[in-house]
Amino acid sequence: MDELLIRAARRASTDPHFLAFALARYAEQQHMDESALATALGATPETLAHARLCRTPRTDPSGLREDVDRIAAAFGLDRTVLALAVRAGEAAMVERLAAGLPETTAPLLAARDREESGE
Amino acid sequence: MVKGSSVTWPSDAELFTAWDRMSGDPTAGGAFVALVLRPLVRQLAAWRPTADQDAIESVATDVLLWLVKQPAKYNPDKSPLRVFLLMVARRKLLTALESERRHQSGKIRWDDVEFALASRNEEENDTLPSFDHPALKDVVDSLNDVDRQLFELMRDDVREYARFAAVMGITGLPLEDQERQVKRAKDRIKARLKRAVGECNG
Numbered sequence: 001m002d003e004l005l006i007r008a009a010r011r012a013s014t015d016p017h018f019l020a021f022a023l024a025r026y027a028e029q030q031h032m033d034e035s036a037l038a039t040a041l042g043a044t045p046e047t048l049a050h051a052r053l054c055r056t057p058r059t060d061p062s063g064l065r066e067d068v069d070r071i072a073a074a075f076g077l078d079r080t081v082l083a084l085a086v087r088a089g090e091a092a093m094v095e096r097l098a099a100g101l102p103e104t105t106a107p108l109l110a111a112r113d114r115e116e117s118g119e
Numbered sequence: 120m121v122k123g124s125s126v127t128w129p130s131d132a133e134l135f136t137a138w139d140r141m142s143g144d145p146t147a148g149g150a151f152v153a154l155v156l157r158p159l160v161r162q163l164a165a166w167r168p169t170a171d172q173d174a175i176e177s178v179a180t181d182v183l184l185w186l187v188k189q190p191a192k193y194n195p196d197k198s199p200l201r202v203f204l205l206m207v208a209r210r211k212l213l214t215a216l217e218s219e220r221r222h223q224s225g226k227i228r229w230d231d232v233e234f235a236l237a238s239r240n241e242e243e244n245d246t247l248p249s250f251d252h253p254a255l256k257d258v259v260d261s262l263n264d265v266d267r268q269l270f271e272l273m274r275d276d277v278r279e280y281a282r283f284a285a286v287m288g289i290t291g292l293p294l295e296d297q298e299r300q301v302k303r304a305k306d307r308i309k310a311r312l313k314r315a316v317g318e319c320n321g
Contacts, residue, residue, distance in 0.1 A: 004160065005153050008180040013285040014268060017188045018148070024290075028281045034290050050149030053187065057145065067145050074146040099275070 001045055009049035019071065020052035022089020026081075029088055040081050047075040057086050126161045129154055134200040141190040148187040156183055159204055163212055170216055178212045222263070258315040262308075270308055 012020035027037045038048045057067030068086060072079040128134070137154050140147035159179045164172065182204060186192055193203050262270055268286045277283070283301040284290045290297065 002153065002157075004156055004176065005149070007176070007288060008152055008156055008183065009149070010285070010288050010290055011177075011180055012184055013290075015184070015188070018184075019145075024281070024285050028279050033294060050146070050153070053149035053152055053184075055145040055148060070144075071146055 002049070006045055006049045009052035012052055016089065016093055017056060018052060019054040019056050019086075019089075021092070022056060022085045023048075023052060025092040026085035026088040040078065041085075042076060042078045042081075047077070051075050051077060051082075056089060059090065126158050126165060128158045128162075128201050131199045131201065135195060138186075138190060138193060138195075138200055141187060151187060152180075152183050155204065156180065159183070159208055162205060163208055166209065167212060167216070170212065171219070174215050174219065175212065178208055178215055182208045182211060218263070252316050254315045255312055258311055266304070266308055269304055270312075273305060273308065 009020060012018035013024040015021055023037060023041075027033070030036075030040070032040065034045075034048070037043075038045060041048065041051070043051060051071060054071050055067075057064050057071070064086065068079060068083050071077065072082050129137075134155065137147070137151045141151055156179055159182070160176055163175045163179060164170070167175070186204070193200060197203070198206075259267065259270060265286060265288075269283055272282055272286065280298055280301045281290070283304065284292075284297040287300060287304060289300055292300070
């Protein structure tokens with residue numbers, strides 16, 4: 001088991017760019033710990049890590065369907081649970097934006113972007 | 120495979136292929152991180168053998184997540200991906216180590232005080248000053264990345280400890296341990312904020 005990869009994937013759960021964000025919000029809603037989430041998705045700890053590091057599916061209906069199908073097929077995940085998780089992530093983002101909060105709570109990444117662009 | 124300072128990296132062609140996939144394939148991030156994270160961590164550890172392993176791992180992870188998020192930050196015409204990643208990660212590690220050195224040289228006693236305050240009077244800690252208090256700005260600016268994210272959750276009145284646990288990267292621990300560590304971190308930050316306001320008022 002690649003613990004290094006698993007720990008890296010956990011760190012992605014605060015950033016809505018990553019599917020990890022939606023999966024974390026879904027797990028909270030369902031009062032699941034990591035093990036229960038993996039079971040619900042039909043994932044192993046390693047495939048859960050890979051799933052967490054996926055790009056969050058697009059929001060338009062056809063893009064969403066295509067991305068969810070692709071991610072579910074790539075890692076053998078339960079498509080229904082995955083789709084519910086994506087919806088939970090979208091809802092969390094809507095709440096966050098409605099409350100005027102930043103899209104991400106990952107200041108390191110934003111700061112790094114500023115540095116890279118020479119600002 | 121490429122060897123550098125006894126660290127074995129995937130070949131430049133493998134790295135390029137993994138990077139190239141990320142621009143169109145939503146599933147490619149995990150494969151990229153899985154391919155690169157371990158050699159990057161080992162190379163950084165070989166470069167700075169006395170550096171804290173957690174700091175090295177954090178820097179390597181952050182750099183890779185940053186590139187997964189924005190693959191176009193790498194320009195293949197300028198350098199091989201391995202060279203680019205090492206350059207960015209080394210710079211970030213130096214910054215992190217310097218930040219930690221400053222924190223340790225000036226803040227150890229403060230942390231002791233904060234933990235003592237947090238454990239001495241929990242009820243008092245529940246009454247926080249306004250998060251808009253001007254005295255808090257310097258304290259917030261001085262927080263490390265994890266504490267800053269925890270502070271933002273506190274400011275936003277987030278109650279679910281799982282959100283805090285996710286930021287702290289401890290969601291794999293038993294729930295009781297997660298709750299205990301989250302409470303400890305929140306109490307520590309509260310004590311720090313209260314002390315700043317107290318000094319300002321005093």
